[in-house]
Amino acid sequence: MVVLILPVIVLVLIAGLIAGVGADTTATASTLRGVPPEFAPWILKAVAECKDHPELTPALMAAQLQQESKFSTSRDTVSSADAKGPAQFVDGTWATYRNDADGNGRADPFDVGDAVIAQGRFMCSLLGDAKASGIKGDVRRLALAGYNAGWAAVLFYRGVPPKSFAEGQTHNYVIAIMAMIKDYQGAPLLDVGGSGAGSQALRRAAARIGTPYAYGGGTPAGPGRGFCDSGNGYLRGRCAASSTIGFDCSSLVQYAYWPHTQLPRTAAAQYGATAHQPVSRGELRPGDLLFWARRDGFIYHVGLYAGDGRVLHAPRTGRQVEVVGLDSAMPASDYRGATRV
CATH class of the missing domain: 3.90.1720.10 (endopeptidase domain like (from Nostoc punctiforme))
Incomplete structure (x- = not known):
C-alpha cells in the first residue's frame, strides 16, 4: 500500500457518541490532547483493541492521522493515488480492514469511526509483523513505513525505505509522524472549563x-x-x-x-x-x-x-x-x- 501525503494543510470525550467506549478507553484519555472531538473516542477505542502491542498509543495514531489528512472529514479527501478518507486507505487495503464501526449500515473509509478503527487494526497488524520480522529498529517506525509503502518494501530494505525510495516520501512520512507524537501527548492545548x-x-x-x-x-x-x-x-x-x-x-x-x-x-x-x-x-x-x-x-x-x-x-x-x-x-x-x- 502506498499512501500519498496530502498537501500541507482538548480532548473531548463525547458521552454516548459510540457504543463500547468505556473504561478501557477513557483510562488513556490523559495521554491525548489536541484531537478533534469526533476522532478522540475512536482513537482510544482502536488503541484499546490492540492489546498485544502497547507501542500503538493514542498519540501515535493521532500524529499519523494528522500526517495523512490533517483530521479531514471531507469527502474530498482523496489523494492522487486514490487513497480515501481521514486514514487514507486505498481500495485494496480497505478491502482487508473495512468495518462498520459506527453501526450506520455501511463500511466507509470516509466515516471517522470506520476509518480510525481500520487504521488501528492495520497498524496493530503491522506492529506484529515488525516484531516477528527480526528487523532491527523501532517497531513503530517499521509499522509506519509499512502503512505508507507496503510491508514488502520494509522487508526488501530491511527497515524504513531510504530517501531514494519513492522520492523520500516514506522516509519523510515516518520522520514527520515520530516528531509529532509529542504534540498529542499530555494536557489539553487549551483548558476550557464550564458546560454552557x-x-x-x-x-x-x-x-x-x-x-x-x-x-x-x-x-x-x-x-x-x-x-x-x-x-x-x-x-x-x-x-x-x-x-x-x-x-x-x-x-x-x-x-x-x-x-x-x-x-x-x-x-x-x-x-x-x-x-x-x-x-x-x-x-x-x-x-x-x-x-x-x-x-x-x-x-x-x-x-x-x-x-x-x-x-x-x-x-x-x-x-x-x-x-x-x-x-x-x-x-x-x-x-x-x-x-x-
Whole structure:
C-alpha cells in the first residue's frame, strides 16, 4: 500500500457518541490532547483493541492521522493515488480492514469511526509483523513505513525505505509522524472549563488548534478545501487556498457551535445573527463571538473569546488556528465588539 501525503494543510470525550467506549478507553484519555472531538473516542477505542502491542498509543495514531489528512472529514479527501478518507486507505487495503464501526449500515473509509478503527487494526497488524520480522529498529517506525509503502518494501530494505525510495516520501512520512507524537501527548492545548454552549463551542474549536487557514474552506462537519477569489486565498502570488484543507475564520466559528446553534457561514452574517445580544469587553465569557470591521463598517473577521484576554481564531492565509491576545489578533482599531450566542 502506498499512501500519498496530502498537501500541507482538548480532548473531548463525547458521552454516548459510540457504543463500547468505556473504561478501557477513557483510562488513556490523559495521554491525548489536541484531537478533534469526533476522532478522540475512536482513537482510544482502536488503541484499546490492540492489546498485544502497547507501542500503538493514542498519540501515535493521532500524529499519523494528522500526517495523512490533517483530521479531514471531507469527502474530498482523496489523494492522487486514490487513497480515501481521514486514514487514507486505498481500495485494496480497505478491502482487508473495512468495518462498520459506527453501526450506520455501511463500511466507509470516509466515516471517522470506520476509518480510525481500520487504521488501528492495520497498524496493530503491522506492529506484529515488525516484531516477528527480526528487523532491527523501532517497531513503530517499521509499522509506519509499512502503512505508507507496503510491508514488502520494509522487508526488501530491511527497515524504513531510504530517501531514494519513492522520492523520500516514506522516509519523510515516518520522520514527520515520530516528531509529532509529542504534540498529542499530555494536557489539553487549551483548558476550557464550564458546560454552557459557549464553553462547549470553545472546546470544540480548541481541538482544531494548528489546523491550516483555508479561505472559503471548512464546513460544520470539519475542515474543507478552500478557494481563491479576486483578492483572497493567495500566498506569495499563488493560490494557496485551493490546495489547503482547513478553516477560515467564520467556518471555524460555525463548526464550533454546530449543531447546538446553526450559525450562518460568513463573519458578517454571524454578526447580524447575534448582534441583538451584545457583550461589553468587561463581561466577556469563553465562547463569545469577537468581531473586527473595516472603516466602512463591513465585518471582515470573527473569533471566539478564549478567556484571559485571548481569542481563538483562524487568522489568514499562511497561518493556522491559534490562540493570541485579543489586541494582537487583528488591528486593535478594527475591533467592532462582541456578541453572545
